[in-house]
Structure formats: structure tokens, C-alpha cells
């Protein structure tokens with residue numbers, strides 16, 4: 447275990463501060479603060495909608511319900527506001543039932559479905575035809591996964607363009623610290639209401655909102671790789687969300703996890719910054 451009195455704790459504190467992790471947490475207060483934030487962004491920008499992909503995972507289930515509550519609040523104040531929840535499967539999604547359960551819980555104003563498979567596959571084929579070469583089938587499948595995440599971004603921005611909307615992202619502190627998102631894919635958004643929350647705090651917010659337990663406690667997966675369907679995030683990361691959350695909440699973590707988290711945080715700095723300029 448890391449010694450709380452030694453330098454690692456200051457590294458932990460600095461990263462947690464950078465990622466806006468609050469020392470205190472109260473789910474009810476977070477719900478109010480984040481719904482108010484989304485409502486304020488609609489009011490202050492004069493835009494008319496929120497747009498978000500709903501996967502069936504806990505992050506988008508939570509964010510989706512916050513979005514619906516926000517547009518209802520804006521409408522109650524007399525301004526037009528609509529929440530567009532988007533299903534963005536790659537072909538047929540294995541856990542489609544979870545996505546439908548999430549939509550039932552969220553009760554979005556509108557649900558739009560766009561299959562990202564044709565565009566994702568066409569993009570990969572065009573890149574191959576253009577001369578790009580991958581090391582092996584797994585490398586190609588991994589990059590294809592990031593293409594899928596970016597096609598979801600394109601579909602959401604198209605809907606935001608059509609309906610004067612803001613694209614909502616689901617990034618939170620546990621993903622931000624590990625850089626576990628596709629740059630300019632799911633990492634691209636106009637507003638990120640879960641900012642600063644650890645994964646267990648996202649689950650606590652979901653629970654307080656009344657989300658179904660099957661979604662609150664669902665194993666997180668990016669589900670981007672066709673050769674490894676439904677691969678748990680923790681397998682890809684090589685570190686558990688419990689360790690990541692403990693790290694961010696200033697609790698002691700084992701040395702191996704501590705080092706893995708700090709290494710990932712440093713290696714992925716470019717994903718949390720604007721493009722590098724001379």
C-alpha cells in the first residue's frame with residue numbers, strides 16, 4: 447500500500463484536483479447540480495436540444511436521465527427544449543435488451559436509431575484501399591473500434607446540427623484519468639455533465655435516479671472490438687475501477703495499481719488537451 451504521508455498522496459491529490467473530483471459526495475446534490483448545469487447551458491446558448499447516444503451502459507443511462515430532467519426543467523420555464531436519445535448500434539447489438547431497458551427508464555422525448563456499421567465498415571475499407579497497413583488482424587480490429595466510436599460522434603453531431611442541439615458526452619473522472627475513450631470519438635462533446643465523478647459515484651447517481659439495478663451494476667464495456675465482443679473495460683485497462691476510484695478519492699491503493707494509473711494518466715495527457723500547436 448502507498449504511504450498516505452508520502453509523496454504519492456500529493457500526486458493523487460493533484461490528479462484528483464485536475465480532474466475536478468470533489469472530496470465530498472452526495473448523490474442528490476450531484477443530480478441537482480448537474481441537471482441545473484445542463485438546463486443552464488440550453489438557456490445561455492439559446493440552443494433547443496440535447497443529443498446523446500444510449501448504449502445500455504450505466505454512464506449513458508445516468509446521463510440520459512439527467513438530460514431528460516434538464517429539458518423538462520427548461521420547458522417548465524417556457525423555453526423550447528427536446529432531448530434526442532440515440533441508439534447507435536454497430537449492426538445488431540448483443541445487449542440490445544439493456545439499451546431498451548435504459549430507454550424505458552430515461553423516457554426521452556425522442557429516440558433516433560442510426561446503425562453505424564455501414565459507415566464504419568466503409569471507412570475502414572476506404573482506408574485499406576488507400577494503402578494503410580495494420581500490423582495484424584487484432585490491430586486492425588482495434589482501430590476499426592475507434593472508427594465505430596467516431597461514427598457515433600458523427601451521427602450525434604448531425605442530429606445536433608439538424609435540431610440546434612448540444613452533443614452530450616459521458617466522460618467522467620475514472621475514464622478521464624485513464625484516457626479510456628476514443629479521441630474525437632466518444633471523447634468529443636459540447637457538454638460533459640458527469641465530469642469529476644468516479645465510477646462508483648456514477649453508479650450512486652444512477653441508483654438515486656431510480657435506474658434499474660441491472661444497469662447500475664452492469665459490467666462496463668466499450669464493446670468496440672469485433673474480435674473481443676463485450677470485453678470488460680477492466681480487462682482492457684489492466685486495473686480495476688475500484689482501484690481507479692480509490693485513487694481519485696484519495697484512498698490508499700496498491701503500488702502496482704498506483705503506478706499503472708499514473709502511467710496511463712501521463713501517457714494520455716494529449717487526449718485531455720487541445721491539439722498541440724507550435
Ligand SMILES: Nc1ncnc2c1ncn2[C@@H]1O[C@H](COP(=O)(O)OP(=O)(O)OC[C@H]2O[C@@H]([n+]3cccc(C(=O)O)c3)[C@H](O)[C@@H]2O)[C@@H](O)[C@H]1O
Pocket residue numbers: 591592595621625626627628629630631632667668669670679682716722
Ligand atoms: N503524445 C501524443 N500527442 C498527441 N497525439 C497523440 C499522442 N499519442 C497519440 N496521439 C494520437 O492519439 C491517437 C490515439 O488515440 P485514440 O484514437 O483515442 O486511440 P487509443 O487511445 O489507442 O484507443 C482508444 C481506447 O479507448 C477505449 N475506449 C474507446 C471508446 C469508449 C471507451 C469506453 O470506455 O467505453 C473506451 C478503447 O477501447 C481503446 O482502448 C493516435 O492515433 C494519435 O493520433
Ligand SMILES: Nc1ncnc2c1ncn2[C@@H]1O[C@H](COP(=O)(O)OP(=O)(O)OP(=O)(O)O)[C@@H](O)[C@H]1O
Pocket residue numbers: 498499500501502503504505506507532533534535536539598616632664665666667668669
Ligand atoms: N451502442 C451504442 N449506442 C449508442 N451510444 C453508444 C453506444 N456505444 C457507446 N455509445 C456512446 O458512447 C459513450 C461511451 O461509451 P461507454 O462504454 O464509456 O459508456 P456506457 O456504455 O454508457 O457505460 P459503461 O462505460 O459502463 O459501459 C456511451 O456513454 C454512449 O453515449
Ligand SMILES: [Mg+2]
Pocket residue numbers: 501503666667668669
Ligand atoms: Mg459501454
